[in-house]
Amino acid sequence: xxxxxxxxxxxxxxxxxxxxxxxxxxxxxxxxxxxxxxxxxxxxxxxxxxxxxxxxxxxxxxxxxxxxxxxxxxxxxxxxxxxxxxxxxxxxxxxxxxxxxxxxxxxxxxxxxxxxxxxxxxxxxxxxxxxxxxxxxxxxxx
Numbered sequence: 406x407x408x409x410x411x412x413x414x415x416x417x418x419x420x421x422x423x424x425x426x427x428x429x430x431x432x433x434x435x436x437x438x439x440x441x442x443x444x445x446x447x448x449x450x451x452x453x454x455x456x457x458x459x460x461x462x463x464x465x466x467x468x469x470x471x472x473x474x475x476x477x478x479x480x481x482x483x484x485x486x487x488x489x490x491x492x493x494x495x496x497x498x499x500x501x502x503x504x505x506x507x508x509x510x511x512x513x514x515x516x517x518x519x520x521x522x523x524x525x526x527x528x529x530x531x532x533x534x535x536x537x538x539x540x541x542x543x544x545x546x547x
Contacts, residue, residue, distance in 0.1 A: 413457060413480070413503065416478050417474060417475055417479060421433045421469050422435065431464070432460065433465075437456070439454070458503070459502065460502055460505065479509065
């Protein structure tokens, strides 16, 4: 049995590139940046940033194109894949990326209301969304 699931929380690093296959399937590509803050043994604060390419398919690709953009915070769940291709100079290349299966757009309530309410309504104090994850204990590999 094998298990391939990845969950990332971060910010979109570039605007969505949306394309369609000849059969009409939408494919959207972008990237996410995640960060981790830690303290070294010497007590120095450090930050580690990881950039990961994302690929959305079908309706999810169209939704991502409509609502996600550079800087938007998103929680994604998907599977890790290794892509292979030959570059312009004939060299074989590969990279890891994530094929997104589900996503949750995050941000504060005020940002969400900007998209759905009239400008005459008073703005509410922002609340940070805390993502909820439904994880089956049997699917945890440790």
